[in-house]
Amino acid sequence: MATRSISISLEEAQLQQLDEELNRACGPDRRNRSSALSEALELWLKQRRLVALQQAYHQLGRLEGGDAAAAAAAATAMGSASLERLND
Amino acid sequence: MTETDLSQPQRGRLYTWPRNRAFGDSKARPVLVIAPDAATRSSHRWVVVPISTDARLAGHPLAVSLAATVQTGLHQPSHAMAWLPTSVEREQLAGPLGRITLAELKAVLGALHTALDLAMDEPWQPDAINH
Numbered sequence A: 001m002a003t004r005s006i007s008i009s010l011e012e013a014q015l016q017q018l019d020e021e022l023n024r025a026c027g028p029d030r031r032n033r034s035s036a037l038s039e040a041l042e043l044w045l046k047q048r049r050l051v052a053l054q055q056a057y058h059q060l061g062r063l064e065g066g067d068a069a070a071a072a073a074a075a076t077a078m079g080s081a082s083l084e085r086l087n088d
Numbered sequence B: 001m002t003e004t005d006l007s008q009p010q011r012g013r014l015y016t017w018p019r020n021r022a023f024g025d026s027k028a029r030p031v032l033v034i035a036p037d038a039a040t041r042s043s044h045r046w047v048v049v050p051i052s053t054d055a056r057l058a059g060h061p062l063a064v065s066l067a068a069t070v071q072t073g074l075h076q077p078s079h080a081m082a083w084l085p086t087s088v089e090r091e092q093l094a095g096p097l098g099r100i101t102l103a104e105l106k107a108v109l110g111a112l113h114t115a116l117d118l119a120m121d122e123p124w125q126p127d128a129i130n131h
Helices: A012-026 A033-061 A066-084 B102-115
Strands: B013-017 B029-033 B045-052 B063-066 B078-081 B086-089 B094-099
Touching: A012 A033, A033 B102, A066 B029, A066 B045, A066 B078, A066 B086, B013 B045, B063 B102, B078 B102
Parallel strands: none
Antiparallel strands: B013 B029, B013 B094, B029 B045, B045 B078, B045 B086, B063 B078
């Protein structure tokens, strides 16, 4: 996958903690700050997507009645009708 | 129901599914075909998402708003419910009503991808399931 470089600033203490952790995990010669931060960012983004998904479904769960409920019932009916004719 | 012209791409087309009082739907329901044409050309069962006019869905991240235009054939501003794909018998559909744009189709498929978590962001722990 193509990558692009960005510049970020960390507090000195945070950078020190990062290096200590990488030294523990990989050794000082093999530590890779960029890779570690990329991994952390991916986890952060994934968590954000999950929270957004949960909120989206929570919001849908609070929608009662109206045309949205009728459409959901219709979708169930469509699936049921399709299932009934599965062996035709 | 009208004969469907299968020489035309079906993906992105809007059809009408008939009214079904038994399931509480008080009107014929527009649906959007999301199955790829490789599937619709060969199968009598198409994967669609239902269309709703419920204004509460406007701006919802899993719903894609569709305008009432000559092109879509929709009579009211509507919303594709990307989180509720279902299969439908091709013979039961009336139409087509119209077609959505490529950008709208991509938005619906993107919302479907999000709604079903196809990237598998959600932790999945099959070992925790007791069967």
